[in-house]
Each structure stands twice: as C-alpha cells, then as structure tokens.
Amino acid sequence: MPRARRRKGVPASAPGMRAALYVRLSRETEETTSPERQRAACEALCEARGWTVVMVEDDIDVSGFSRGLERPGLQRILSRLPELDVVVFFKIDRLARSTVDFAEIMRITEAQGVALASATEPLDLTSSMGRAMAKVIAVFAELESDTIGMRVSSAHEHLRREGRYTGGRVPYGYRVVPNPDGAGKVLEVDPEEAETVRGIVERVLAKDSLMTVAADLSKAGVPSPGHTSRQTTGKRSDSKKWYTTTLRSLLTNPQLLGQVIEDGKPILRTDGLPLVNRTPILDTDTWQALQAELERRSNPGDRRREGTSLLRGIVHCALCGFRMYTYVAGGRLRYRCIGRLKKRQGGERIDCYGVSIAGESMENHVEARFLESFGRLPVVRVVEQAGEDFRPQIRQAQEALSDLEKDRYDRGLFKGDDGADRYAAQYAKLEDRIASLKEKQRTAKPGGVVEVPTGRTFGQHWKAADTAGKRDLLLHAGAFVEVSPATKSGPAFDAARLAVRFGTDVRIGRADAEGKDVEAVIRQAEAAELAGGANS
Structure with missing residues (x-):
C-alpha cells in the first residue's frame, strides 16, 4: 500500500x-x-x-x-x-x-x-x-x-617515468618482475612473447595477410594478448585465439619501442619526445616500415576483402583497357569486361563487346608465369633508413606543444600558484626544440635504403598465402594481364589471348591509368634500385 x-x-x-x-x-x-x-x-x-x-x-x-x-x-x-x-x-x-x-x-x-x-x-x-x-x-x-x-595520477606518472610498473594491463612482449634497483616492480622483455612479436612483424613485412598470420598463430596454439590480456597483477589470460584486430592493435602499440603510455598517449620528455625507459622490442627502422605497411593496407584503394578473386585489379580488357570482373556461369568462375556497360551508363558508346575468359585456367596460367619468374628469388624488404631526417621529431614536438595547450586550456591542468610559470617554462623548451630541429632538418643529410632478407622465397610465400596474400604478391611484383578477344570458338582455354607482364614499368602504367600517385611508385622503384646497387 x-x-x-x-x-x-x-x-x-x-x-x-x-x-x-x-x-x-x-x-x-x-x-x-x-x-x-x-x-x-x-x-x-x-x-x-x-x-x-x-x-x-x-x-x-x-x-x-x-x-x-x-x-x-x-x-x-x-x-x-x-x-x-x-x-x-x-x-x-x-x-x-x-x-x-x-x-x-x-x-x-x-x-x-x-x-x-x-x-x-x-x-x-x-x-x-x-x-x-x-x-x-x-x-x-x-x-x-x-x-x-590528481595526486594519484601524478604519483603514477612519476613512477612510470622512473621505469616502475604501476599496475594495469601489461603490454604484450613484456612481463612484470621485481625491481632490481629498489622497491616495487618493473617491466622487462619476455623472450618468448618478444620472439612471437618479431615473427609476426617479419611475416607482415613479407606481405603475409593479417588473416593468414592470425590463423597460423591460433592453429599453433600460441598464447595471445586476448581481449583483456592482462590483469592488474600482470598475469595474462589463457586465450590462444588470434584475430586480425588483435594483431593490428598489437602492431600499432608504440610500447613495442619501449615507450611509456599514460591514458593512451606516450609520456613525453621536456623536449617533447616520447619517454623510453625500457628495452624496446623493435628498432625504429623496423617500426617505421611496419607502420607504412599497415597504413598501405588500410588505404581504401588497396583494401583487400576476404574471398576476393586472385586477379581482381590485375586483369584488364585489351580492347578498352577496363578492368575485368568475376562472375559465375554454369558453376564455373569467369572474368569479363564491363567497360561497355559503364560507358553506356554515362551516355557514351564503345566498340568493346564484353570480352570474357575462363577464370580458373587464366589464374593457373598467371600463377605459373609468376612462379617461373619469381618463385626461386629470395624475398627481401626494403628498409628506408632515416639518416638525418628530423621530421618525425619535429612532428612529435609540435604535437606535444598542441597537447600542452589542451592540457592548460581544455583540461584545466597547470593549476596552483606556480602553474603559469611551469606552463611557460615547458612551452618555451618545446618552442626552442622545434626551432633547433627545423634548423637541423634544413641541413640534414639524405637517408638511404637497405634490403633486409626474410629468409624465404617468393615460392614459399605463395604456397603459404591465402588468395588475398597471393594477390598482394602479384601486385607487389607489378603484375598486369591483358585479355584479347577469342579468335576461335570452343571451350578450350587459349593462353595466346593473354599478355602477362611484370615489373616497375607495369606498376607505373597501372597507377597512371587508375589516377593514383605515379610519383610515389617511381620513388619506390628508385629506392629499390638504390638498395640493389648498394648491395651489389
């Protein structure tokens, strides 16, 4: 009631x-x-x-x-x-x-x-x-x-700057151990997990797809970071299931460089650079190459999909130059040109009648040509050495300056009687560092490139790769296939209709035809030639 x-x-x-x-x-x-x-x-x-x-x-x-x-x-x-x-x-x-x-x-x-x-x-x-x-x-x-x-946050940041472990998730590749120099605990490299990380990085730089790497790790029963991989005690979950999202999160974590993270961002030194107080798992050159590769894969123009056809974006019609796409007829995969349809939708006419060809036979033929040309060659990755390139440091210092302004005006930090003085001192240091770095960049010596062998051949990579990975290898080799109209009727596959080419000139031509950055393709080719000349 x-x-x-x-x-x-x-x-x-x-x-x-x-x-x-x-x-x-x-x-x-x-x-x-x-x-x-x-x-x-x-x-x-x-x-x-x-x-x-x-x-x-x-x-x-x-x-x-x-x-x-x-x-x-x-x-x-x-x-x-x-x-x-x-x-x-x-x-x-x-x-x-x-x-x-x-x-x-x-x-x-x-x-x-x-x-x-x-x-x-x-x-x-x-x-x-x-x-x-x-x-x-x-x-x-x-x-x-x-x-x-604020007191707890300040204490935690101080301990992290001193290299101490303050609880929470432990980055994959590290483990919690007693502090050899005093009280508390610290993080040190876990040899087994670090080796797993380096193996993953090597495969990614060798063009293996994240899906393939994740499947192989799960099949082998390798312990994974898991969704909630570490507890406050530093223990890892029992998960042995890997996903592409798990790999991407792991490979983009700057803690692999030994950096210290606070609230999702690296703790910065007074000069604006990230604080590094533990042994890194990856060196800077490998890290930069890895991020460049991951960024390339995330580019909408180059994004691969599960189940994509092997020659998608590689095979073109010899009559009109348009890409050819897959379809299924009578239960069999075929490629055909849809240039005529595209032109008609735009109100234009075209002489191409829609060339088509058997998919499986053409893919087998291109695979044989690729392995014949590249199968026994060792796979190397071109690592660009920064040399005296100070641009990353300038960018980090500029981001630190922007974050400093947000800390004061948006987040309300630097309070207290001495807050304004502390803010002005740190701001002045960052400005001086940016000016100094820009002067160094003005007279910086250009960097170079080196080829790092992966220990595997193109044929070995091809055998282990899924369809998306094989397509990536073809694109990396500059594969370009043109299909001419059939000269005789019948179901038999005619390899004479195909013009299969590989190389830098092909990559440049494709980039130009598709409206992509031709200069970027040329720069990559020049870097590879320089590396080859340096090692010859």
Missing part, C-alpha cells in the same frame, strides 16, 4: 519513519571506512531516532565519482522511494562525489517526500538552510575527490 506522505514541516527526526541504509566504498583498504562501520553508524542513528530500517543496500568497489548515479545499490533505493521516509548514509561523500549528483539525488527524494540523513554530519536536510549547507559540504567532497585523483 502506498504510504501517507510526510506532512510539510514535520522534521526528519520524527519517530516511526521507515529508513533505507546506503553504504558505498570505492576500494576497501585499511585506511578507508569499512562497510561494517558505515552500516553500524547508520543503524545507531536510526535506533536513536526511533526509525525502522526496512532495507539496506551497498555499492562496494564502486566509484561515486565515475559512476555518478548509475550504481546498482543506489538505483534500488531510488526505485523504492514510495515505500520510504528517509535515506540514511554515513557521510555525504558516501552518497555522492559531485555537487551535481548530490543536487539530483536531493531533487528526486524531495519530489517523493523522502528525507536524507547523514549519520556523522549534523545536518537537517528538511530545511532550506540545511540543504544549502549540505550542498556546500558536497562541493568540498567533490574538491577532495578531484585532489585525490
């Missing part, structure tokens, strides 16, 4: 009221007020005032600041307000950590005629003055919460 509303002017201390006790604790430690102590204080208040406790709810290991009102125990109390007269809590900061949340709770309870009572604070929340005082206390509770958060 719904209760009778408490009459206006009746104080919250009136006997016979039905009370709900609320207990909250973010993390139970020896320094905090235990749930038992909070509940005992609330029960003592109810007994002293003659209130009847009808429900007790708690939120343990729940932050009042980050969760707001979305706390299970608090929500259960708010859902039963028609059955209550008063909500009792240990202190205001147990009920809410922000002024906004406290004001919202007061609004909700007042609308239901329910009072709020603190077991340790002498407040009468049924009067205007009492509610005003409660809001003042809530302001200080929020300030205390912010101060604690």
Whole structure:
C-alpha cells in the first residue's frame, strides 16, 4: 500500500519513519571506512531516532565519482522511494562525489517526500538552510575527490617515468618482475612473447595477410594478448585465439619501442619526445616500415576483402583497357569486361563487346608465369633508413606543444600558484626544440635504403598465402594481364589471348591509368634500385 506522505514541516527526526541504509566504498583498504562501520553508524542513528530500517543496500568497489548515479545499490533505493521516509548514509561523500549528483539525488527524494540523513554530519536536510549547507559540504567532497585523483595520477606518472610498473594491463612482449634497483616492480622483455612479436612483424613485412598470420598463430596454439590480456597483477589470460584486430592493435602499440603510455598517449620528455625507459622490442627502422605497411593496407584503394578473386585489379580488357570482373556461369568462375556497360551508363558508346575468359585456367596460367619468374628469388624488404631526417621529431614536438595547450586550456591542468610559470617554462623548451630541429632538418643529410632478407622465397610465400596474400604478391611484383578477344570458338582455354607482364614499368602504367600517385611508385622503384646497387 502506498504510504501517507510526510506532512510539510514535520522534521526528519520524527519517530516511526521507515529508513533505507546506503553504504558505498570505492576500494576497501585499511585506511578507508569499512562497510561494517558505515552500516553500524547508520543503524545507531536510526535506533536513536526511533526509525525502522526496512532495507539496506551497498555499492562496494564502486566509484561515486565515475559512476555518478548509475550504481546498482543506489538505483534500488531510488526505485523504492514510495515505500520510504528517509535515506540514511554515513557521510555525504558516501552518497555522492559531485555537487551535481548530490543536487539530483536531493531533487528526486524531495519530489517523493523522502528525507536524507547523514549519520556523522549534523545536518537537517528538511530545511532550506540545511540543504544549502549540505550542498556546500558536497562541493568540498567533490574538491577532495578531484585532489585525490590528481595526486594519484601524478604519483603514477612519476613512477612510470622512473621505469616502475604501476599496475594495469601489461603490454604484450613484456612481463612484470621485481625491481632490481629498489622497491616495487618493473617491466622487462619476455623472450618468448618478444620472439612471437618479431615473427609476426617479419611475416607482415613479407606481405603475409593479417588473416593468414592470425590463423597460423591460433592453429599453433600460441598464447595471445586476448581481449583483456592482462590483469592488474600482470598475469595474462589463457586465450590462444588470434584475430586480425588483435594483431593490428598489437602492431600499432608504440610500447613495442619501449615507450611509456599514460591514458593512451606516450609520456613525453621536456623536449617533447616520447619517454623510453625500457628495452624496446623493435628498432625504429623496423617500426617505421611496419607502420607504412599497415597504413598501405588500410588505404581504401588497396583494401583487400576476404574471398576476393586472385586477379581482381590485375586483369584488364585489351580492347578498352577496363578492368575485368568475376562472375559465375554454369558453376564455373569467369572474368569479363564491363567497360561497355559503364560507358553506356554515362551516355557514351564503345566498340568493346564484353570480352570474357575462363577464370580458373587464366589464374593457373598467371600463377605459373609468376612462379617461373619469381618463385626461386629470395624475398627481401626494403628498409628506408632515416639518416638525418628530423621530421618525425619535429612532428612529435609540435604535437606535444598542441597537447600542452589542451592540457592548460581544455583540461584545466597547470593549476596552483606556480602553474603559469611551469606552463611557460615547458612551452618555451618545446618552442626552442622545434626551432633547433627545423634548423637541423634544413641541413640534414639524405637517408638511404637497405634490403633486409626474410629468409624465404617468393615460392614459399605463395604456397603459404591465402588468395588475398597471393594477390598482394602479384601486385607487389607489378603484375598486369591483358585479355584479347577469342579468335576461335570452343571451350578450350587459349593462353595466346593473354599478355602477362611484370615489373616497375607495369606498376607505373597501372597507377597512371587508375589516377593514383605515379610519383610515389617511381620513388619506390628508385629506392629499390638504390638498395640493389648498394648491395651489389
């Protein structure tokens, strides 16, 4: 039955009221007020005032600041307000950590005629003055919460700068060990996981698809980072399932360079460069080559799809020059030109009638030509050495300068009496560094390229690759296939209709025909020739 509303002017201390006790604790430690102590204080208040406790709810290991009102125990109390007269809590900061949340709770309870009572604070929340005082206390509770958060964050950053492990997920390739130089723990390279990372990187740079690499790792039962790979103790999950998303997240993590990450961003030194205080798993040249390869694969124009045809984007019609696409006729795969259809849609006419050819036979023929030309050749990856290229450092310093401005004006950091001085000093250091780096870049010596053998041949890569990986190898070799019209009828495959070419000139021609960056293709070819000349 719904209760009778408490009459206006009746104080919250009136006997016979039905009370709900609320207990909250973010993390139970020896320094905090235990749930038992909070509940005992609330029960003592109810007994002293003659209130009847009808429900007790708690939120343990729940932050009042980050969760707001979305706390299970608090929500259960708010859902039963028609059955209550008063909500009792240990202190205001147990009920809410922000002024906004406290004001919202007061609004909700007042609308239901329910009072709020603190077991340790002498407040009468049924009067205007009492509610005003409660809001003042809530302001200080929020300030205390912010101060604690800033102090903890500052302490964690200091420990990370010192090379200490402060908990949380451990980057794949590292493990937690006791600090050999003092208290606490540090991260060191895990030999087995680091070897796994280097093996993955080698395969990716050798043009193996992420899907193939992930499938091979899962099949071999290699432990993976998993979705939640590390707990606060540094232990890894038992997952041995790899996904392409897992690989991409792993391979783009700058912690492989030994960098220290805070809130998803590298911690920077005063000169604007990332802080490195642990042994890197990858060197800078390998990292840059890896990121370039991943970026190339993520380019919408070069993105591969599962189930793509082997010669998609490679085979063209000799009559009109348009690409040929796959279709199925009589249960068999075929390639055909749709240039005539495209032109007709644009209101133009074209002499091409739609050349077509048997797909499987053509793919087998192109595969044989590729393996004949490249199968025994070793696969090498061209690594561009930065030399005296200071542009990455300039970019990092400029990003650090932008982040510094956001830290002050958007995030409200650099508070306090000396905040402006600290901000100005760090800003000046970054500006000086940018100016110095730009001067060095102006007189920098150009870098070079070297070829690094992978230890595998094109034929070995072809055998291990899926369709998308094989297509990537063909594109890398500059494959270009033209199909001429059939000169005789019949189902027999006529290899004479095909013109199969490989090489840099073909890549340049394709890039020009498709409106891509021809200069980029030429620069890549020149880099490869320079590397070949240096090693000859």
